[in-house]
Amino acid sequence: MSQRIPVTELTGGFRDRAEVALADGQLRTNFRTAMDSLMKKRADAFPDEEEREGLRELGNRTKARALSRLPDLLEQLETKLTDNGVKVHWAETTEQANEIVHGIIQARQGSQVVKGKSMVSEEMEMNDYLAERGVECLESDMGEYIVQLDGEKPSHIIIPAIHKNRRQVSKLFHDKLGVAETDDVNELIQIGRKTLRRKFMEADVGVSGVNFAIAETGTLLLVENEGNGRMSTTAPPVHIAVTGIEKVVENLRDVVPLLSLLTRSALGQPITTYVNMISGPRKADELDGPEEVHLVLLDNGRSGAFADAQMRQTLNCIRCGACMNHCPVYTRVGGHTYGEVYPGPIGKIVTPHMVGLHQVPDHPSASSLCGACGDVCPVKIPIPELLQRLRQENVKSPAEGPKVKDGGAKYSRKERLIWRFWRTLNSTPALYRLFLWGATRFRKLTPKHVGPWTDNHSAPVPAKRSLHDLAREHLARNGGQ
Amino acid sequence: MSELFYDAAPNATRVAPERPGPRHYPAKPREVILFGTCVVDLFFPEAGLDAIRLLEREGVRVHFPEGQSCCGQPAWTSGYAAEAREVARAQLAILDADMPVVVPSGSCAGMFCQHYRELFADEPDTLKRVESLAERTFELTEFLLNVCQVEWQDLGEPTRIALHTSCSARREMNTHLHARELLGKLSNVERVDHDHESECCGFGGTFSVRMPEVSGAMVMDKTQSLMACGADEMVTADGGCLMNINGSLDKQQQTFRGRHLASFLWERVSGEGKV
Numbered sequence: 001m002s003q004r005i006p007v008t009e010l011t012g013g014f015r016d017r018a019e020v021a022l023a024d025g026q027l028r029t030n031f032r033t034a035m036d037s038l039m040k041k042r043a044d045a046f047p048d049e050e051e052r053e054g055l056r057e058l059g060n061r062t063k064a065r066a067l068s069r070l071p072d073l074l075e076q077l078e079t080k081l082t083d084n085g086v087k088v089h090w091a092e093t094t095e096q097a098n099e100i101v102h103g104i105i106q107a108r109q110g111s112q113v114v115k116g117k118s119m120v121s122e123e124m125e126m127n128d129y130l131a132e133r134g135v136e137c138l139e140s141d142m143g144e145y146i147v148q149l150d151g152e153k154p155s156h157i158i159i160p161a162i163h164k165n166r167r168q169v170s171k172l173f174h175d176k177l178g179v180a181e182t183d184d185v186n187e188l189i190q191i192g193r194k195t196l197r198r199k200f201m202e203a204d205v206g207v208s209g210v211n212f213a214i215a216e217t218g219t220l221l222l223v224e225n226e227g228n229g230r231m232s233t234t235a236p237p238v239h240i241a242v243t244g245i246e247k248v249v250e251n252l253r254d255v256v257p258l259l260s261l262l263t264r265s266a267l268g269q270p271i272t273t274y275v276n277m278i279s280g281p282r283k284a285d286e287l288d289g290p291e292e293v294h295l296v297l298l299d300n301g302r303s304g305a306f307a308d309a310q311m312r313q314t315l316n317c318i319r320c321g322a323c324m325n326h327c328p329v330y331t332r333v334g335g336h337t338y339g340e341v342y343p344g345p346i347g348k349i350v351t352p353h354m355v356g357l358h359q360v361p362d363h364p365s366a367s368s369l370c371g372a373c374g375d376v377c378p379v380k381i382p383i384p385e386l387l388q389r390l391r392q393e394n395v396k397s398p399a400e401g402p403k404v405k406d407g408g409a410k411y412s413r414k415e416r417l418i419w420r421f422w423r424t425l426n427s428t429p430a431l432y433r434l435f436l437w438g439a440t441r442f443r444k445l446t447p448k449h450v451g452p453w454t455d456n457h458s459a460p461v462p463a464k465r466s467l468h469d470l471a472r473e474h475l476a477r478n479g480g481q
Numbered sequence: 482m483s484e485l486f487y488d489a490a491p492n493a494t495r496v497a498p499e500r501p502g503p504r505h506y507p508a509k510p511r512e513v514i515l516f517g518t519c520v521v522d523l524f525f526p527e528a529g530l531d532a533i534r535l536l537e538r539e540g541v542r543v544h545f546p547e548g549q550s551c552c553g554q555p556a557w558t559s560g561y562a563a564e565a566r567e568v569a570r571a572q573l574a575i576l577d578a579d580m581p582v583v584v585p586s587g588s589c590a591g592m593f594c595q596h597y598r599e600l601f602a603d604e605p606d607t608l609k610r611v612e613s614l615a616e617r618t619f620e621l622t623e624f625l626l627n628v629c630q631v632e633w634q635d636l637g638e639p640t641r642i643a644l645h646t647s648c649s650a651r652r653e654m655n656t657h658l659h660a661r662e663l664l665g666k667l668s669n670v671e672r673v674d675h676d677h678e679s680e681c682c683g684f685g686g687t688f689s690v691r692m693p694e695v696s697g698a699m700v701m702d703k704t705q706s707l708m709a710c711g712a713d714e715m716v717t718a719d720g721g722c723l724m725n726i727n728g729s730l731d732k733q734q735q736t737f738r739g740r741h742l743a744s745f746l747w748e749r750v751s752g753e754g755k756v
Contacts (some may be wrong), residue, residue, distance in 0.1 A: 019694045196627045332698045368685025368699070369558055370648035391560030410560075419556050423564040426519070427571035429548035439523060452693035456700060457728025460524060465554055467522040467529035471515070471545040474530060478537065 009267040014362040017337040027163060031334050034162050038325040041268025059258045063316040066249045070315075071308060073215040073248045074297065080218025083272050084280035086293045097298045099127040101207070101240055104294055105135055106303065108238055110204030113198075116224065116232035117141035118209030118244045119157050119319060120298055121340045123354065124205070137207070138199050140228035142192050153201050154333030157342060158266050163334050196228065206232035206290070210243035211318070211364070212258060213295070216251040219279045220295065223263065223272040239290040241278070245297050246306075246315035258318055261378035265320040301353035304405055310389055314349045316379040321346075323373035323383060329366055338363070345373035349386045356396055356406030364390035365410075436466040458470035506627040510581055512542040513624075516572070516593075518586045519551035520720035521741070528720070528741030532585040532621050535747055539629040548575040552592040555598065558686045559639075559641035566600045573610050574599070581628070582618045585743050586720050587650020590620040595653045613627075620650065621743060622659040622718055635667040636752035643675045643712035645682060645726065645739065647719035656718050660742060665718075667749050675710035677702070684725035700729040708737045 021027055046052035066073060078088045089096035101124075105113065115121065115137055127148070129139040139148040141161035147153060154160030161169070166185055166404050174181045179191050200206075212221040220241050233239045249255060261271045282289035294477060305311045319374050324330040324344025335343035340351045340360060346446055348363040357364075364387050373383040394409035395415070402408040425431055442463045449457050513536060517529040533543045552572060556565035568657050572593075578581050578590050584590040594615045601607040628690075644664065650656035657679075664672050683689065683699025702728060717723050717739055726739045747753070 015692065015694060018692070022694055022698050200668075268661075328683070328699055329692075329695050332695060332702075335660070364560075365688065366695065367679045367681060368648070368688045368696070370681035370685065371652045371682070372648070375652070388558065388560070391558070392562055395560040416561075419559070419561040419564040422556060423567050426550040426553070426568040429550070429571075429575075432550040436523065452690045453728075455693045455730075456689075456697035456732065457725070458731035460724060460728060462523045463526045465526060467517040467526035468545075468547065470526050470530045471517070471533060472547070474533060475543065475545060 014337060014339065014360075014366055017339060018333045018366075021333040021337045026165070026168075027334055028332065029455055030163055031166050034159070035325050035331045038267070038321075042265055042322060042325065043268075045264035045268035045270065055257055055261055056378055056380050057376050059261045059318075060316065061479060062249065062254045062258060063318075063379050066254065066313060067246070067306070067315055069250070070245070070248065071203070073250060074245060076215040077213055077218060080215065080420050081220075081280075081295060081421065082218075084218045086218065086220075086280055086295055087113050087342065089294060089296045090299075091296055092125040092245070092299045094298065094300055097124050097242060097300075097308050098126060100294075100296050100468050101126060101242070102130060102133055102135070104240055104292075105130070105205050108292075110238070112134055112199070112203045113137045113205045113207055114199050114203035114236060115139050115141075115144070116206070116208035116222070116229040116283065117144050117160070118207065118242055118243055119154075120209055120343060122154060123298070123300060124242065128243075138196070138203075140196050140226075140230075140232055141224070142189060142226055145192055146172065149173075149446060153336065153341075155343065156324060157319055157344075157346075163336070180458075196441055200231045200235040203232075203236040205238045206234075206236040207240050207242065208233050210241050210247050210295070212244060212255050213248045214250075214252055214255060215248055217279065219252070221255060221259075222276040222278065223274065224276070225267075225269075227271040227274055233276060233278060234289055237290055238292045238294070239278070239281075240294045240296065242296045242298060245299055245302050246317070247332060258379075262318050262406070265322040265376065265378040271400050301355075301405060305350070305353040308403060311349075311353065311386065313381050314346075314353065315387065316381050317346055317350065318379055320378055322376045322378065326372040326376045328368070328370060328372065336442050338366075342426060345383045345387075346381075349383060349390065352390060352404055352406075357390070357402075357409040358406040361394065363410035364394050433468060436468055439467070440464060440466050485675045504627075507581070509539065509577055509629055510541065512544060513581045514546060514576060514578060515548055516552070516576065516582050516584045516589070516618075517545065518584060518589045518720055520724060521585055522550075523538075524724055525720055525741050525744075528585060531741070531747035532583070532743040534751070535621075535625060535743060536583065536629075538750070539625070539631060541599045541629065544578075544580075546575045551723065552589040553600070553737050555686050556594075557592070562600065569597055569600050570607070573607070573614060576614055577610060581618070581624065582614065583620060583621055583624045585621040585741065586647075587620045587654045587656035587718055588647050588721060590618050590623075591649050591653030593618040617750075618652045620656055620659065620718065622663050623654060625746075626659050626663050631651075631663070633666050633750045635669045635749050637667070637749040639669045639671070640714075641671045641673050641712045642670055642745070643707050643710050643715045643720055644678075644742075645675045645707070645715055645717040645719075646679075647684075647717070647722045648681050650719050651679070654728060660716075660718055663742075663746065667746075670749065673710050673712050675712070676706040678686060678706075680685065681707060682722050682725055684721045686721065689725060696725075697729075700725055704729050704733065704735070704737075708735065714745075716742045716745045718742040 006121050089100045139145045146161040155163040170181045210220045211223050323346050330344040360460045370385045371384050393402045393404040394410040396402040396408045397411050439462045446461050448459050521529045536543050553565040553568040597611045646657040682703040683696040
């Protein structure tokens with residue numbers, strides 16, 4: 001096998017990373033196999049089309065309703081959680097969120113953190129932040145544990161180590177943990193679990209994400225399949241939950257359709273093995289649970305998306321990953337190619353609000369607009385429509401005032417001129433026909449290399465005569481009939 | 482509304498239910514306008530001519546307004562809405578007549594039916610004409626099937642074909658359903674499924690030149706799966722996909738090819754050999 005350069009270590013843009021990923025046969029196979037399996041699982045989880053469509057519509061409306069009252073619901077959530085004994089913190093930036101988390105750990109003189117899976121903590125790069133300050137974070141989700149062990153980032157928001165197959169995991173465990181190589185997945189999981197089990201008992205602080213924050217009752221709902229989420233949130237004396245402000249919903253009733261959509265869309269499960277509902281720290285008469293519970297609510301660009309009626313729909317997302325599972329681009333290049341925390345179609349529409357389009361200038365273009373993502377989205381985010389909007393914002397000149405953070409990243413006077421020429425050509429019939437006449441008459445002069453098109457195709461040669469010519473002649477002949 | 486991608490899993494090609502919702506079809510008109518599309522105009526003119534012949538065969542008189550060019554889709558999907566709008570405005574003027582507009586390309590028909598509304602959202606007066614065009618626009622297979630209600634005698638030799646449908650044509654115009662049903666009317670034609678049939682061929686307009694690495698990988702997979710399915714040829718009702726797939730096959734020096742559905746249908750029902 002060829003020497004593999006980990007995609008995570010590459011600099012450069014989306015296209016550079018894509019090129020490396022596409023040349024990696026093992027990576028291609030791993031993703032294709034995994035995505036095929038996930039698509040099938042999801043399809044099997046929704047056997048009744050009408051039910052699925054009704055549920056998606058309900059999911060969309062439930063999220064839209066919650067978002068329409070977002071400021072109120074967040075205040076209500078804070079009040080209820082405070083009543084329940086949970087300390088609520090607000091962070092506008094990831095830096096602030098990290099400071100808050102570090103402050104809580106410092107107050108307990110903590111040095112060891114065990115983490116359940118949390119994409120918001122990835123947004124914060126919490127592990128690195130805390131490591132620099134002498135706090136060790138251990139990922140307890142098996143997939144997260146694997147990528148952490150290998151010094152990588154997650155390549156999928158639900159299945160972080162999906163880019164690795166069992167042999168690669170076996171080799172990693174052998175190299176890093178000194179255990180014998182094995183092809184048995186159960187054995188591999190047991191190896192990981194043994195290491196982790198001890199850590200749960202030793203940790204000073206447990207960190208987790210949140211799937212739904214319920215305003216009416218002040219409840220943090222967390223789904224998982226490994227029990228590590230429950231361990232992380234109950235075994236250590238302090239639990240810190242970190243989440244984005246868009247996760248708040250009105251009441252427990254609203255969770256029912258959203259939870260069903262989430263688990264079925266993600267892994268095709270009717271329900272996850274664990275559904276944790278956290279409503280506060282250990283009470284005086286209780287035997288277990290953390291002594292302190294904190295919630296850090298992170299903005300990180302979300303309010304920017306919220307302010308734009310169209311882009312607000314990105315906040316519908318319940319982080320199921322179905323869009324990437326069905327994406328022909330993601331399937332081929334994998335999550336690391338996106339170079340950001342959130343890969344795939346959803347990553348392309350949420351990341352610009354977080355880091356600005358200048359950091360991800362090629363993301364909006366990395367789609368054929370095939371629409372598979374929007375079609376499977378459980379909360380009906382019109383992803384292709386939003387990608388198209390981002391493309392428009394991306395080519396605006398500074399004078400036109402792009403409305404998305406750092407828009408205009410792809411503004412090019414030259415390209416604008418080309419499109420203006422194209423516009424004039426196609427809206428001036430005489431000019432268009434002159435173009436047809438020239439292109440067909442001088443077809444032999446068509447260059448053999450036409451930009452990147454001829455990387456993958458033979459040069460397109462115009463026909464001898466255009467349809468304009470053929471139709472005119474044909475209709476004149478048949479005119480009398 | 483239902484999705485079209487749950488059949489994306491390998492070898493599990495199922496016909497997805499209809500979307501967008503059921504459409505009201507008029508009685509067969511005496512005359513129609515053919516909007517040829519820019520790709521057909523320059524690269525597949527025979528397909529456009531075959532579309533005219535198929536319509537004339539049903540007793541429909543075809544007009545081909547000389548002023549037509551492009552629906553505006555390339556600029557629209559590239560983020561150049563203002564440029565797309567002016568090209569769209571020119572087509573609106575040319576297609577402003579009291580008769581249906583038939584388009585031998587699902588994605589261009591979808592542009593008329595779905596996206597012109599977005600382009601002219603701020604122009605209430607233009608929107609009226611946009612709505613009229615959306616109501617009158619039919620993709621070719623849709624028109625032959627539901628408006629002409631064709632009944633054909635298949636004059637061709639037995640053949641096996643693969644059908645490729647453009648993603649936007651499926652999503653916006655139900656072209657996958659109409660094309661399948663039309664092909665089902667040909668007694669000597671066997672339609673065979675191909676692996677990952679509903680997956681994108683990688684064209685996506687300017688995506689194919691902005692992201693040539695990813696697009697190239699997609700069209701490579703698509704052509705491999707088409708050649709492996711046992712079909713004699715591929716047919717499609719979308720010029721963009723056809724240019725992408727055939728261009729790639731030619732570069733790979735394969736003999737397998739795709740053909741525009743209009744040409745395939747004309748050959749079967751007219752008894753004329755390949756032009």
